[in-house]
């Protein structure tokens with residue numbers, strides 16, 4: 016793409032430095048150098064970026080309340096294929112590219128898997144020449160920064176916009192959009208049609224900030240557009256005539272300023288309590304309305320017929336947070352485009368598709384009617400009418416009052432977002448085979464029976480460019496040496512690696528790469544945490560949000576078990592192990608925070624006990640996020656995917672680990688099932704309850720944690736550690752965890768799976784002694800990880816959901 020060379024780059028760089036900072040390169044700090052570099056890169060892509068934006072293909076818009084992008088510099092250079100030119104050019108100016116790569120901030124505009132999936136999808140859409148763009152919010156504060164103080168999680172505001180701006184963004188104030196809240200809606204009959212007048216609303220300005228999403232060496236550049244909320248510009252034109260005047264007094268103006276700016280102020284952990292519920296609803300509508308108006312404005316400029324919207328545009332909603340896309344599109348089509356209800360409904364359904372991400376009841380979004388009515392009066396009217404027609408339709412089909420109540424969108428004073436999504440879209444997909452199966456057979460069974468053709472599976476994937484090519488360059492080079500570089504654009508080619516599974520030379524190279532990644536992580540941990548870990552030990556890693564269903568507790572109880580075994584018998588046969596954790600707990604999630612304190616306390620005791628001769632080390636890294644994942648995953652030997660079966664919809668870290676050659680230790684949950692299908696019995700270590708067993712317990716009961724505790728001395732030993740003072744500095748936290756297991760009967764079957772988990776961990780130990788066999792399994796895992804590229808996932812979305820019958 017880029018017809019520029021080292022000389023030209025240096026010239027551009029120097030000129031930028033003078034024009035932006037009016038200083039010499041020698042005087043600049045890393046932050047400034049990075050700003051200049053990103054600015055030069057934006058200049059060189061600008062022409063292509065505009066071209067891609069003006070392309071006339073069918074366009075996809077991906078709405079997500081989170082985008083967990085990670086650092087962009089390295090990935091942008093790789094995708095533009097200018098890494099070497101830039102590196103050399105910088106070097107000649109005395110600047111280290113690696114320093115700049117590491118100086119870049121990591122925007123935490125997401126919690127975990129859901130936000131990271133959105134980021135991987137953007138990467139894949141651009142790389143597959145799909146005109147697919149993201150819509151999200153430009154939170155002033157992302158997910159909190161986590162610190163440990165005395166073993167407790169402490170949350171510090173994530174002030175990622177220290178410079179006031181983000182190096183990759185371009186603000187477009189000329190494309191601002193007004194979103195309307197509150198006020199009153201009057202329906203007036205005009206020419207036999209009801210016309211809606213929205214009066215006295217509170218206007219909030221949505222300012223777009225665009226981030227380029229650069230495809231992999233294909234000259235294709237899409238956009239992630241993030242909206243920031245601001246007070247309306249007083250000169251914004253005539254639309255303010257119906258808006259409430261908020262500039263009456265100084266106090267009014269201040270209140271109004273707070274009201275607007277609060278909306279994009281900070282990201283909520285989605286799985287915490289529901290404090291700030293109203294604000295969250297404001298955020299969701301703000302994102303949806305700004306994005307939807309933006310899409311329609313652009314569409315109309317292109318002079319296409321509004322009746323053809325679904326032929327030219329696909330809108331995807333990532334979980335239920337952007338559900339209001341459905342009534343918002345109805346509002347625009349009816350109130351602004353003057354279409355009939357039936358026309359608008361047909362277009363809306365055919366345009367919108369929805370991904371479900373969880374079956375956990377407490378994570379299903381519901382909004383009180385009163386809240387919706389007051390905040391979004393017109394949207395509420397439309398939801399009510401969608402529901403009225405839907406229920407009427409159900410009444411014609413079924414004579415079952417209870418069933419209809421369960422399926423209706425509005426019930427028990429609440430609006431169910433999942434139900435609205437299913438009714439108002441043409442496609443509902445789960446994110447792994449088992450999860451989709453559970454949606455069909457259990458959670459959404461009645462909807463499935465009603466409209467089976469809507470339901471489908473799209474197993475998640477990960478951007479292999481970021482998660483192998485960028486974060487594990489040595490492995491990437493080895494693969495290319497062995498099978499050529501076709502795998503970079505078609506990961507199914509990785510299968511070719513399997514022919515080396517008995518080749519000692521190759522396995523030894525693989526081993527050396529793993530070792531050097533482990534060494535790199537050991538150096539990092541030594542520097543950051545002052546803990547020395549042994550690169551020859553097994554690196555056993557669990558990194559993901561902290562949640563009871565993910566069962567970090569099971570992991571740490573097993574560590575305690577090993578510790579007891581070692582104390583009782585110093586010759587206990589075990590390979591040295593380093594357990595690595597990384598996890599944030601939602602600020603309002605008490606049990607999760609207790610578990611963090613527990614792990615840290617266990618780590619502190621074990622790491623400082625000389626009796627066990629460093630056989631076990633436990634490291635809990637602070638502030639887990641994308642950048643940490645990028646150095647931990649390439650170094651992992653064991654990938655802990657130990658959720659309570661049925662609870663993890665897919666998981667994606669399981670795929671990242673697999674592609675980097677870690678061996679999966681897993682329950683048959685989420686996409687672990689598909690990993691198992693890819694590699695077979697010999698190349699994965701499984702344990703725990705099957706989905707059917709968990710479903711049976713949930714339906715019919717029959718599980719007693721107390722009985723297990725009383726009958727199994729290993730279980731009793733580690734559970735008692737929670738409350739008997741064996742672990743120093745445990746306050747009330749141990750008791751709370753104990754109660755969750757014993758008093759409240761262990762909702763997540765930690766104790767039920769404990770023995771089985773110990774056995775599985777023992778298999779890990781035995782296997783690691785046969786290092787060549789281990790490496791062979793590692794290679795087989797890499798070879799069969801091809802289907803977990805998000806390129807495969809996105810191709811399926813494109814073919815079966817977005818471009819069905821188009822491409």
Ligand SMILES: *Cc1c(COP(=O)(O)O)cnc(C)c1O
Nearest residue numbers: 127128559640641644666667668
């Ligand atoms: C991939 C990823 C996740 C998702 O991890 P799971 O184990 O699938 O829950 C969460 N956070 C970050 C930073 C990730 O990169």
